[in-house]
Amino acid sequence: MSILDKNAPPYNYLGFGLGLRTDHYLDIIEQQPAIDWLEILTENYLVPGGKPLYYLDKISEQYPIVMHGVSLSIGSTDPLDGDYLKQVKSLAERVNAKWVSDHLCWTGVSQKNMHDLLPLPYTEEALKHVVAKIQQVQEYLGRQILIENVSSYLTYSSSCMSEWDFLKEIALQADCLILLDINNIYVSSFNHGFDPETYLAGIPHNRVQQFHLAGHTNNGDHIIDTHDHPIISPVWDLYAKALKYFGKVSTMIERDDHIPPLDVLLKELDQAKHIAEKIFQVEYASA
Numbered sequence: 001m002s003i004l005d006k007n008a009p010p011y012n013y014l015g016f017g018l019g020l021r022t023d024h025y026l027d028i029i030e031q032q033p034a035i036d037w038l039e040i041l042t043e044n045y046l047v048p049g050g051k052p053l054y055y056l057d058k059i060s061e062q063y064p065i066v067m068h069g070v071s072l073s074i075g076s077t078d079p080l081d082g083d084y085l086k087q088v089k090s091l092a093e094r095v096n097a098k099w100v101s102d103h104l105c106w107t108g109v110s111q112k113n114m115h116d117l118l119p120l121p122y123t124e125e126a127l128k129h130v131v132a133k134i135q136q137v138q139e140y141l142g143r144q145i146l147i148e149n150v151s152s153y154l155t156y157s158s159s160c161m162s163e164w165d166f167l168k169e170i171a172l173q174a175d176c177l178i179l180l181d182i183n184n185i186y187v188s189s190f191n192h193g194f195d196p197e198t199y200l201a202g203i204p205h206n207r208v209q210q211f212h213l214a215g216h217t218n219n220g221d222h223i224i225d226t227h228d229h230p231i232i233s234p235v236w237d238l239y240a241k242a243l244k245y246f247g248k249v250s251t252m253i254e255r256d257d258h259i260p261p262l263d264v265l266l267k268e269l270d271q272a273k274h275i276a277e278k279i280f281q282v283e284y285a286s287a
């Protein structure tokens with residue numbers, strides 16, 4: 001039976017959001033800019049007490065919050081970390097998280113965390129393994145989770161299907177949702193030489209609940225997903241195509257380094273709104 005039917009969140013379209021970063025805590029609390037929702041980095045708020053949680057409690061009273069984690073390591077052969085999951089569940093209840101996401105990757109093995117989002121081999125064995133682990137997580141959290149495509153710099157000779165087919169099968173078999181990172185599709189398509197539109201076309205429509213947009217660093221013969229630059233034109237173009245494929249999907253901008261003043265990110269968010277306005281013939285309030 002589908003968990004979606006039992007616990008479908010009533011907030012499956014939130015609009016246009018930003019990643020909540022420490023540099024902007026005070027601006028957000030004091031200025032209350034017109035941002036529809038905020039995405040938090042789960043791991044920054046798992047320590048009890050302290051300033052991050054103090055500010056998050058205030059901000060979560062004003063804005064819908066979604067949680068984005070980097071430690072689930074869903075692809076690892078290690079068992080799931082029960083303590084971590086307990087903390088995630090508790091934080092989701094505390095901030096009334098609209099949804100919870102993590103990445104289609106592994107971050108370590110034998111209890112060693114490499115703090116990197118490492119790609120998986122796209123094999124039937126890996127598929128079965130990841131599906132079972134996502135089902136375990138969803139059962140424990142009592143909700144569907146969103147799984148995000150990572151950017152990658154290598155592929156495995158053992159892979160027997162494309163990344164988009166693998167992600168599609170994960171979503172269908174585990175009955176989870178997808179966080180589609182448009183920049184990551186662009187980065188991986190550049191690094192591995194596939195057509196990013198083929199990727200979009202391979203993803204089932206009704207599974208995509210969120211988009212990520214971000215900047216990156218182009219080193220000529222490869223791109224690194226650094227999240228420290230503005231979004232480039234080809235990624236905006238791919239975002240427009242993604243909106244045409246998937247319809248209205250909650251969109252947010254990820255900036256993790258060289259964080260500019262909030263106004264700069266709000267302008268970038270307005271650019272996302274303008275693209276969506278043209279496609280859907282609607283008008284969104286400017287941030």
Ligand SMILES: [Fe+2]
Pocket residue numbers: 148181184212254
């Ligand atoms: Fe992302």
